[in-house]
Amino acid sequence: MMLRQAAKKALGTTSRQSTPWPVGISRFYHENVIDHYDNPRNVGSFDKNDPSVGTGLVGAPACGDVMKLQIKVDEKTGQIVDARFKTFGCGSAIASSSVATEWVKGKAMEDVLTIKNTEIAKHLSLPPVKLHCSMLAEDAIKAAVKDYKEKRVKTNGTAAAAGETTQA
């Protein structure tokens, strides 16, 4: 606990000093990150072709990470009832996507679009160098919602067309 505070202090003051990062202090993972890494929740996949599933597939080419986040939506209420993720990347990326799946569950689709990477980063106490991992998670959520909406448009479109042809 004290070491972590010391590390945070070092993080805070390094930018103002001209001395480099002290060699003795190694990078710390916040206990939330370790928790998500050791006990990952919601790892897995839904059937991509299921109409109630939205799939967000994003990547960070700079570090070679890929993240897949899927949501299962209740078609009547527009609420996300379940979520799954699969991430290949560093501990921070895995934890960020795990947190994302937890936070989207039980929320309306429009609500989850307001989840910001800064909130995820704060929850995990991510260091500046790992902020892009939380950004990736935010992008994954948005991609999943977008995919679901596009699928709905497609199915609604075909259903309407089918309705017209039967009437005619």
Added chain:
Amino acid sequence: YTTISLEPKASSDPVMKKTKTLVASISTLYRRTYPSTSPCNPLATIASIRSQTQLPRESLQHYSSAEALARRLRCSGRVFSSDSGAGKRVSGCWNCGEKAAFLFCESCRSIQPVDDSVDYFQIFGLEKKYEIEPGSLEGKYKDWQKKLHPDLVHNKSQKERDYAAEQSAKVTEACRTLTKRLSRAMYIMKLSGINVNEEETITDPTLLMEIMELREAISEADGSEALNQIQSQVQEKLKQWSDSFVEAFESQRFDEAVKCIQRMTYYERACEEIVKKL
């Protein structure tokens, strides 16, 4: 210009030394953003910037504003070509004044301070292009280290020992960067003013799907035979995309070149995972 000497007193003061490193980086940035107006003598640039910045904090601000400027110019899509060997120091050896002192002065055998305008290709006497002969680095590397390594300069001045440490480190870094295909590709893009490592998210479904499946295959692979098979497939892909990179880069299709590098990064990461499992 008048050349203002910075060395003797500066290197003893650690704060001044940091400032010197910072302003050396600033001068590199300035030279890259304003290639036409850059003075050929980096020391004069350093001196002119130094005279304006007294505190380390100020030089940090200068650094960030120069960096921001460079980034804005990069984002506007302009490409700068670096100096083609014209970056060599004009002032000559600090010890004996010999003109042609590149990293190391042959006539008085003294090590020269690091010149940031010298790029890694110049150190190994190679043309500034992506393809290099496989064995062209190692021999030259050993030759340089025989002249520059800090272990060889115990009885020389503190100043020269510092030069040795910096030059030797630079040569090592140069060798490491140029040896691996991916880092060489990124370096040569950097020399052309294109920064590849932007922290952007990509959503290309074909690429991401492929990588997802690849990584899944690796994590599910049981036994070294399966892993080796995957590894050879990935190596093949790396070679293929490496060739695409050369083509794109030389035709100045830099967006495509960036995509090639991104793919190569993903394949390299996959290789690392395989190696870890093996």
